[in-house]
Amino acid sequence: MSDADLIALTAAEAAHQISIGALSPQELFSAYRARAAADELNCFTWVAPANESAPAGSESGGGRGSIGAAAEAGLELRDTPLAGVPLAVKDLFCTEGVPSQSGSRILEGYEPPYTATAVARLQSAGASLLGKTNQDEFAMGSSNENSAYGPVLNPWDRTRVPGGSSGGSAAAVAAGLAPWALGTDTGGSIRQPAALCGIVGMKPTYGAVSRYGMIAFASSLDQAGPLTRDVTDAALLLRHMVGRDPCDATSLQLPAEIELPNAELLDGIRIGVPAELTGGPGEGGGGDSEGGGIEAGVLEAFRAALTQAEGLGAQIVQDVCLPHAPHALSAYYVLAPAEASSNLARFDGVRYGLRSVDPTHPQDLLDMYERTRHDGFGAEVKRRIMLGTYALSAGYYEAYYGRAQRVRTKIAEDFARAFARVDFIVTPTAPSVAFGLGEKTGDPLQMYLNDYCTVPMSLAGIPAISIPCGLHEGLPVGLQLAGPAFSENELLDAAYVLELALAFDGSPARV
């Protein structure tokens, strides 16, 4: 097979070819490794070194779980479910002996002594670590412009952002630099970049995937999930990541195994379209929708996709309401920064990462903390730490954090009520197509509005998937399907059917 043929295979197709002996995992890995090493989009902060046939324990680096280590461990890759197919992993997943920096200067060069459960499970299933992907610092951002390691470029148009915070993962998959990738989603950080890059991205039910080893942003919201070329690949990756983990007390066992989707129609499926999350410019009530409306071109592609869904037998229900959805963004931008302010307190120059020293005069412990955190954190991270600290401080806790937690309850109730009437909720994933680099960095609030459609699902802890549904002015538009907690299989089935019908065949020009 030529390299072009190799790259064209989906992960599932490649795994199958390897399992029948038609393709060697080493050959596939080499092809992707070369592409990743030559990346011009700045997708990667680390790529597996070329000498992967070196046995583990030599000084070749590359970390455990690289293809060499898997072979050394006696894993006959072709007999494993993931067959050695290379996987790109977002920087914030701890990977033993391999830099894990969460896109921040404060963790530059940090090599963890252990591997995150999600990654370890995938490696046990046969995945091989291709590289670590660039991201917004500490997963805070919607454009990958907050990375301490430079922005990621959207392969569809290099003057535009790939979305964030899993921008590197999304761009790598879209550009054919990796067959699939792991990302994380706190307020939309898998789904939104998937939409802006024209690929599939899924956030599972909160708790479905262990957070052990994920450098934390907001613990009640963070979830790992797949970024892939199609829904089948997303199901395959998710299948081997999920499950209760004794190291994460918030993790749970899904009621059923994740299956590869095979539905053919949407007969009998009721899909709700909430007015609050599908308004156009100027539509919608107060709260966050002021000036935050959805681009006309995005709505057009979205509505065309709904028509397709109807053609497949789905019943579109237009009067579904999520009355508190307009307040979801506000609640999120209290809760997430508050949790972040607590989670990021550990970065203080003591045990790992950057320690700032002032050579001009002696410093005490407080100086060291304050200077290290000043030097090591970027502007957005500082902003959110400050916001979170303020919201949790004496005198303000009840007015901000306490209220936001109650808004969260109402949002969860809104969804529960909606799911009594419909099987899924559908919205555009993001309010716009990929925007220009630097276009929204001047106003944090403008940037936050990118999460408008994705944040409610994060707050409610329900699973949601974004699939490409069309193009607007040559740039991809994503459609988001959300279901009740634990509805992963049903969601994947519905997304699979829609994906087939939509036949989105766009791809950015291959490098």
Added chain:
Amino acid sequence: MRAVIDRDQVLHVARLARLKLTEEEIEPLAAELSAILDHVAHIGELDLDGVEPTSHVVDIAGALRPDEPRECLPREVALAQAPAVSPTGEGFSVPSPQA
């Protein structure tokens, strides 16, 4: 719930967060935080009387493990990434609280 965060509050919060701010950073940060707080203050408009707060969306029971000691990270591994290790090699070295 009108929220305007002024210079003194910014410095107070920065101290709580152990974040040093340069003189040039204070005013812009105050302005940005005020704008954001002003926006999120919309949640003050909602009637939330009698609504329970949610800290954890999905109920889980039995998440605890038996209270039995297990192996923990070996000392040298824990110290391997340290910016500074004490001369005896026993711990992390940090400046005194009062230099």
